[in-house]
Amino acid sequence: xxxxxxxxxxxxxxxxxxxxxxxxxxxxxxxxxxxxxxxxxxxxxxxxxxxxxxxxxxxxxxxxxxxxxxxxxxxxxxxxxxxxxxxxxxxxxxxxxxxxxxxxxxxxxxxxxxxxxxxxxxxxxxxxxxxxxxxxxxxxxxxxxxxxxxxxxxxxxxxxxxxxxxxxxxxxxxxxxxxxxxxxxxxxxxxxxxxxxxxxxxxxxxxxxxxxxxxxxxxxxxxxxxxxxxxxxxxxxxxxxxxxxxxxxxxxxxxxxxxxxxxxxxxxxxxxxxxxxxxxxxxxxxxxxxxxxxxxxxxxxxxxxxxxxxxxxxxxxxxxxxxx
Numbered sequence: 001x002x003x004x005x006x007x008x009x010x011x012x013x014x015x016x017x018x019x020x021x022x023x024x025x026x027x028x029x030x031x032x033x034x035x036x037x038x039x040x041x042x043x044x045x046x047x048x049x050x051x052x053x054x055x056x057x058x059x060x061x062x063x064x065x066x067x068x069x070x071x072x073x074x075x076x077x078x079x080x081x082x083x084x085x086x087x088x089x090x091x092x093x094x095x096x097x098x099x100x101x102x103x104x105x106x107x108x109x110x111x112x113x114x115x116x117x118x119x120x121x122x123x124x125x126x127x128x129x130x131x132x133x134x135x136x137x138x139x140x141x142x143x144x145x146x147x148x149x150x151x152x153x154x155x156x157x158x159x160x161x162x163x164x165x166x167x168x169x170x171x172x173x174x175x176x177x178x179x180x181x182x183x184x185x186x187x188x189x190x191x192x193x194x195x196x197x198x199x200x201x202x203x204x205x206x207x208x209x210x211x212x213x214x215x216x217x218x219x220x221x222x223x224x225x226x227x228x229x230x231x232x233x234x235x236x237x238x239x240x241x242x243x244x245x246x247x248x249x250x251x252x253x254x255x256x257x258x259x260x261x262x263x264x265x266x267x268x269x270x271x272x273x274x275x276x277x278x279x280x281x282x283x284x285x286x287x288x289x290x291x292x293x294x295x296x297x298x299x300x301x302x303x304x305x306x307x308x309x310x311x312x313x314x315x316x317x318x319x320x321x322x323x324x
Contacts, residue, residue, distance in 0.1 A: 032158070038159050038160060042161075042165050045111070045115075045165040045168055046163075046164070048111050048114075049108060049164050052107040052111055053103065053104055053107035055107075056103040056106060056107050057104075061099050064103075065092075068084060068276065069081050069084055069085045069088070070300075070301050071280060072085075072276070072279060075280050075281075075283035075284045075300070076282065076283020076284075077283065077299075077300070080280075080283055084276050084279055087272045087276050090268075091268075091269055091272040091273070094269055095265050097250075098247075098269050101245075101246050101247045101249075101266070102246075102247060102269050102272075102273060104245050104246040105233075105236055105246030105248065105269075105273060106273060108164060108167060108168060108171070108232075108236070108239075108244065108245075109171075109232045109273070109277070112171040112172050112232045113175075113225070113228060113229055113232060115172055116175055116176050116179055116228050116232075117225070117228075119176060120176050120179035120183065120228070121179065121221075123137065123180050123183075124179060124181070124182070124184045124187070124224070125184075125209075127184035127187075128184040128185070128186070128187025128217075129187065137180070141177040144173060144174070144176065144177045145177045149235060150241075152170045152173050152174060153241065156169050156170050156173075156242075162242045163242070163244070164245060166239075166242050166244070167239035167242060167244030170235065170238075170239055170242070171231075171232050171236075171239060174231055174232075175231035175235065176228065178224050178231065179224040179225060179227070180224075181224065182220050182221060182223050182224025182227070183217070183220070185220055186217030186219075186220030186224075187213055187214075187217050189217065189220060190212070190216045190217055194216070195208055195212055219285045222281055222282075222284050225285075226278060226281040226282060226285065229281060230274060233270055233274045233277070236270060237251050237252060240252040247266045247269045247270050250263075250265065250266035251266035251267055254266060
């Protein structure tokens with residue numbers, strides 16, 4: 001109860017003080033005491049981010065565009081590949097600094113998504129298999145999705161400090177929930193008659209998981225992956241407040257200086273990256289019917305190369321050689 005005040009039934013909250021803010025300072029003290037124990041994880045995250053960033057920046061822009069366009073063609077078709085090529089070319093022409101900043105942002109997003117998949121996919125599978133685990137996990141995911149993103153920054157900075165590592169951890173926390181939810185939904189949406197048929201033919205639980213449930217849940221899982229990628233990109237600007245480099249930092253600096261030009265360049269760069277990643281992940285999540293009931297290696301550039309090799313082998317085997 002607040003000092004010098006009696007309890008007021010009409011306004012009870014003004015006369016009650018639980019001291020939550022003061023007690024929360026213990027989190028800061030705990031973080032300072034255990035910061036050294038967190039350093040190995042920080043070094044791991046930092047090495048992953050720097051490795052991906054150096055690889056992306058070392059590749060010349062034209063070669064990187066060619067590689068991404070080939071991936072888009074393989075994942076989503078020629079029309080999407082042309083669309084991706086235009087978006088990446090437009091991104092590079094925004095300014096001379098736009099491409100290196102975009103590669104830094106892409107490295108942070110890729111590192112965040114890789115770690116989110118490593119964490120979120122097993123949790124989503126467990127939630128899809130166990131009602132009890134899903135019931136325990138649901139309020140945690142609700143909290144992760146509804147709490148303001150700025151709230152994540154304070155405890156992470158206390159534990160890790162500022163920089164790209166803290167930005168990746170904040171991004172994972174912010175973007176993890178959709179992947180877990182949609183993975184669980186995909187596993188639960190699998191036709192149980194197919195599962196029972198596989199079990200009747202003697203399939204083991206692992207075979208049922210990897211050859212029946214996960215393939216049938218793939219479109220839903222990739223929808224969750226797509227949402228995780230989009231949320232990771234939306235976190236780029238917020239994470240730049242803790243010295244995360246890339247396009248988000250460019251937008252933040254432009255806002256501080258009221259520089260509309262740099263803000264537009266950074267914002268459009270993030271939009272172009274979002275379009276490219278969205279189209280590729282949507283293509284990866286296409287069902288077999290949408291692919292014309294063909295395996296993924298029968299389409300795109302891999303399918304073209306395989307077709308050329310088959311034609312060459314057929315023409316070679318059809319030749320009649322006279323060895324006399």
